[in-house]
Amino acid sequence: MALNGKVPAGNLTEKWTKYRASMPLVAPNNKRRLDIIVVGSGLAGAAAAASLGELGYNVKCFTFHDSPRRAHSIAAQGGINAAKNYRNDGDSTYRLFYDTIKGGDYRAREANVYRLAEVSASIIDQA
Structure with a gap:
């Protein structure tokens, strides 16, 4: 990998877009049948758990601490x-x-x- 101050190769920049266009969709009726485990309740974990819960998935969020806390991502x-x-x-x-x-x-x-x-x-x- 040559990182010389230029944007990475075109293949890398388009990889997510290509993957998202080809991945199978979940039917709305099947969302409640899927259990999603989120590890960590920081900025990313809490946002993912909340968003997926709103979409109708069964979400279980696990954290190391006794309760979710202020995310270090916010304070960094x-x-x-x-x-x-x-x-x-x-x-x-x-x-x-x-x-x-x-x-x-x-x-x-x-x-x-x-x-x-x-x-x-x-x-x-x-x-």
């Missing part, structure tokens, strides 16, 4: 906030992608990390 001064690119920050979606891949010692799935970087600005707005 970095993380996915990097994609918001506030004035004079010099951040971008690509920079978040690169930093996340590098911070994970290049062991993360690149397509998943790129997708996180793509949607992170809207996740911050939702939170």
